[in-house]
Amino acid sequence: MAKQKLIGRYKITGELGRGAMGLVYKAEDPALGRTVALKTIALSDDEPERDEYRKRFLLEGKAAGRLTHPHIVTVYDFGEERDIAYLAMELLKGTELRTRMQEGAIPIFEAVDIAAQVAEGLGFAHEHGVVHRDVKPGNIMLVARGQAKIMDFGIARMRASDHKTSTGVVLGTPRYMSPEQVAGSPVDHRSDIFSLGIVLYEMLTRTAPFAGEDSTQTMHKIANAEPVAPSRLNPEVPSLLDFVLARALKKDPVVRYQDAYEMAADLRSCLAEMRGRVRAGGKEENPAKDTTKTMRLESVGGRAVVAPAARAIVSDTRMPLSRQFDSSVAVRRLAAPARKDRARLARVPGPVGVWRRLRSDPGPRLLLISALAAGLLASCVISG
Amino acid sequence: MATIPGATAVRASVTFLKIQDFARRPVMDQMRLRAQLEAVIAVTIASLDESGRVVLDASDGAAIVVFGDPRGALRVAEGALAAGAGGLLLSVGVNHGAVQLADGGKDDEGMIGDGIAVAANIADFASPSNLLVSRAFRDALADAAPGEEACLVPAGVLTDPGLRSHELFGLDRRVAQRRRTRFVGLAAATAIAILSAGVGARISAEGQEKFLSGIQARSGAYAAGLFAKLKFWEAPPPSAPGGRGRAPKDKSRG
Numbered sequence: 001m002a003k004q005k006l007i008g009r010y011k012i013t014g015e016l017g018r019g020a021m022g023l024v025y026k027a028e029d030p031a032l033g034r035t036v037a038l039k040t041i042a043l044s045d046d047e048p049e050r051d052e053y054r055k056r057f058l059l060e061g062k063a064a065g066r067l068t069h070p071h072i073v074t075v076y077d078f079g080e081e082r083d084i085a086y087l088a089m090e091l092l093k094g095t096e097l098r099t100r101m102q103e104g105a106i107p108i109f110e111a112v113d114i115a116a117q118v119a120e121g122l123g124f125a126h127e128h129g130v131v132h133r134d135v136k137p138g139n140i141m142l143v144a145r146g147q148a149k150i151m152d153f154g155i156a157r158m159r160a161s162d163h164k165t166s167t168g169v170v171l172g173t174p175r176y177m178s179p180e181q182v183a184g185s186p187v188d189h190r191s192d193i194f195s196l197g198i199v200l201y202e203m204l205t206r207t208a209p210f211a212g213e214d215s216t217q218t219m220h221k222i223a224n225a226e227p228v229a230p231s232r233l234n235p236e237v238p239s240l241l242d243f244v245l246a247r248a249l250k251k252d253p254v255v256r257y258q259d260a261y262e263m264a265a266d267l268r269s270c271l272a273e274m275r276g277r278v279r280a281g282g283k284e285e286n287p288a289k290d291t292t293k294t295m296r297l298e299s300v301g302g303r304a305v306v307a308p309a310a311r312a313i314v315s316d317t318r319m320p321l322s323r324q325f326d327s328s329v330a331v332r333r334l335a336a337p338a339r340k341d342r343a344r345l346a347r348v349p350g351p352v353g354v355w356r357r358l359r360s361d362p363g364p365r366l367l368l369i370s371a372l373a374a375g376l377l378a379s380c381v382i383s384g
Numbered sequence: 385m386a387t388i389p390g391a392t393a394v395r396a397s398v399t400f401l402k403i404q405d406f407a408r409r410p411v412m413d414q415m416r417l418r419a420q421l422e423a424v425i426a427v428t429i430a431s432l433d434e435s436g437r438v439v440l441d442a443s444d445g446a447a448i449v450v451f452g453d454p455r456g457a458l459r460v461a462e463g464a465l466a467a468g469a470g471g472l473l474l475s476v477g478v479n480h481g482a483v484q485l486a487d488g489g490k491d492d493e494g495m496i497g498d499g500i501a502v503a504a505n506i507a508d509f510a511s512p513s514n515l516l517v518s519r520a521f522r523d524a525l526a527d528a529a530p531g532e533e534a535c536l537v538p539a540g541v542l543t544d545p546g547l548r549s550h551e552l553f554g555l556d557r558r559v560a561q562r563r564r565t566r567f568v569g570l571a572a573a574t575a576i577a578i579l580s581a582g583v584g585a586r587i588s589a590e591g592q593e594k595f596l597s598g599i600q601a602r603s604g605a606y607a608a609g610l611f612a613k614l615k616f617w618e619a620p621p622p623s624a625p626g627g628r629g630r631a632p633k634d635k636s637r638g
Contacts, residue, residue, distance in 0.1 A: 226443060243411045243418075246443055255407035266411045318486050319440035319447055320494040324422045325429070327438040330451065331493065334394065334438075334485050345394035345451055349480070349520075349527035361531035363567030367574060374575035378582025382589075384598075 007086050008079050010038050022084075026091065029076070036076060039087040039152075043080075057085040063130045064089075064153045071121030073141070073151045092151070094143035101137055101203060108236055110146065111203035112270050117148040118196055119264035125150070126189035126260055133187060135195035136176040137202070174215040174222075175208060179251045182219040190253040193260055197248030200267075204241065205233040209249065223251070232320060240270050393484040393497065397457035397521060399448045400503035401425070401464050404473040404512045406444035420472045421446060428463035432456050440495055445474070445507070447500055449483055454525040455532060461515050462555065477506025478517040480524035505544040506552065516542075519551040535560040 005012055010027035013035075017024050022041035029036055041057050043050045061078030064087070068074055077088040097114065100106060106114070118140055125132060132139070132153055139152045178194035180187050201209045209227035212218035230245055231237040244266045250256040257263040321327050337345060358364050401424075403417050425446055429437055432450060440447040450457040461476045481499030502518060510516045516539055517525075526533040539554035587595050 229441070240411065240415060243414045247407065247411060247414075250407055269412070318494050318496045319442055319500060322439040322441045322446060325425065325439035326434075329434045330436060330438045330449075331485060333435050333451075337392070337394075342392060342394075345396075346392065348395060349524040351523075352526050352530045357530050360529070363531055363534075363563060366567055367571045370571035370575040371578060374578035378578050378585075381579070381582040382585050384586070 007038060007040065007084060008077075008081050008088075010036065010086070010088060012038070027088070029088065035091050036088040037091040039089060041085045043083045043085060054080065054085055057087070061087050063128075066128050067125055067130060067153075069121055069124040070147065071117045071149055072125060073149050092141045092143050092149060094141050094149075096138055097140035097142055097148070097199070097203075098137035100142055101206075105206060106203045108204060108234075108238075108241075109271065109274055111200065112241065112267050112274070113146065114140070114142065114148045114203065115196060115200040116264050116267035116271065118150055118199070119193075119260045119267060121148075121150045122189070122192050122196065123260035123264060125153075126192070131187065131189050132192050132195075133181070134173055134176070135192050135199060136173050137199055138173075140199070174218050175210070177219065177222055178253075179223045180253060182222050188253070189260065190256050190258065193248055193257045193263055194250075194253075196260070196263070197245055200241075201227065201230055201245055201249070204230045204237050204245075207233055226318075228320065232323075238270060238274060240266075240273060244270060393482045394451065395480065395524075396452075396483050396499055397450045397454045397478065397480045397524060398483065398499045398503040399450065399457045399461045399464070400442070400445065400477045400479075400500070400507040401447070401461075402442070402445040402475050402477070402504075402507035402510075404475060417472060420467075420470070421474075424464050424467040424470075424472060425460075428460045428467075431459060438495060440500070442504065447503060449495060449500070452528075454480060454521060454528045457521075458517070458525065458532075458555075461517075465513060465515055473512050475507050475510035475512055476515040477503045477508070477510055478515070478521050479503035479506060480518065480521040502544065502550060506542060506550065509542045509552070515555045516552045517555070519553070522553050531563075532560075534563045 007025070007027070009031060010025075010029055012025045012027050014026040015023060016026050016037055022039065025038040025040065027036050027038040028034075041053055043053055058078065058080075061075060064072075064075040065078070073092060074090040075087060076090070079086055118135070122132060122135070130153065132150065134152065135150070139150060141149045141151050143149060174182075176195040176198050178187065178191035181191055198209055201207075208218075210218055210221035210225060212221050227245075227249060229242040231239055231242050244263065247255075247266075248257055248263055257266075321331070333341065334345075352361075358368050401421065403421060406414060406417065409417070425439060425448065429439065429448060432453065436451045436453055436456070438449040440449065448457070448460050450460070457478055457480075461478050464474055465476055467474070479499055479502040481497065481502055483495050483497035483499040486494050486496040502520075506516050506518060517536055522533050522536045525536070535555055535557050536553035537556045537559055539552045542550045542552055544550060583595075590598075
């Protein structure tokens, strides 16, 4: 640091943190006299890898440079010097959403407002052909007056580009990946909508919808499990948000929100419905261990390492009890059935025998009765 | 998710009500349709015993698990389909299979089981405003109420995402009506045949003439007796003075 005082024309004044691929500095732009955040990427010694990194970085710079929106961090400049590529962007003073979530429960109104802002920002980026691919609390900054800004289009790529890098890696954060990312399928803007759905779900419930013990289990759940409705975990969540999240978290992109603006509009409708209500914060919980670091998932034979079982074969059949209808009497009966009842409930239906059919089926019974009656009459006739 | 201690797997009829194209609709529409579905369920499950049914939420509909009453499950399915006239387009799948209580944690009980999964697959397969049932349900219905299963007619085979094949049946009440009519006709024909056989046997034993004259004599005597008893149209005998109804006994008789 002491040695490296300048990167390009930017004068380094401090270190802000570490991004997915390099350090982020606080720097001064002497030409314009403004303070910027300078995101750097250390280029590898390996020539093909270096080219790939450089290519991605510059692509990001170009893509992000086109995005000027109140909910997206502004990119001023990008370039390359010696072994370092850099990106100069707006320096934000605020808190990362991840930190805010770790500090305590976010009131529902605020959480929905943040998600609506992010959805609008994503909608704008998608309109310009840029998919973020790594939407997560760590990439959302909360600045003054509750404004949310999406940061780090670090792995954003042009929508028209191929879904995979040429080195055969899939990028993303397992906890916030979409099913298509997990499967290594082509990814489009609807993948960001899924990831935003997870972020909102976590803000509302303080629970990860697809929590697993490790990345593989998490990805398996993303591909297979249906999340519990948020209002079941936090009764203060209005039911309208259940519908919004259910739609955002659909496994099949075709039935998900097709547009981030559409999701933003629904979230705004929720806000309108909630306006005026006083919402108390949820109970404090220990924030889960941070598993939100961007990971590289090595591909196997051209496909990413997927969850153990395919969705087609195993599906989560669990369905929650309806809250609209009281099923407690039946549940009590099932939880502790009497011995006789247990046998009755577990009885497997058997084939219906001839005698039972003649006794219980109205058609054959009528046939039998009429035959018997006719037989009786006939015997009277015969005997005189 | 874990199963609840003490709760065992039971066999139940599962009626899965799926709202058509639910996922593709705007959220406001989804809320409206969900409310409509809940109203329909409230009406249709009213006839079921409270200890014999559990209502489950599904992402695009609901499942009603009915214990020991396949007829009730079918009734619910039919009632819900009838609600299609009110603008709620449903497809319905009914199955009979294993289900079990499952604990999702945080007071979030639910049910799991193949019975539910297959019903959901069948509902997915069913066309709008259509009801399909599995072979297992048909067997359960036949077991519970023999003859009722006649209204379930073959409707094809479904291969589910787990590559299992399910024989499906559709509901056609007219088939059951036709079956009843057939049985009535068959019963009448059988009775006539048996009687004819009896008459034939008698004729072959004593000859046609004797049989016919015997029948004539008996029927003549019977007709005369009947005629004598039914003289009610003759003028009633004069009633006793001051008497109110009964005629005095004819003392000359006997």
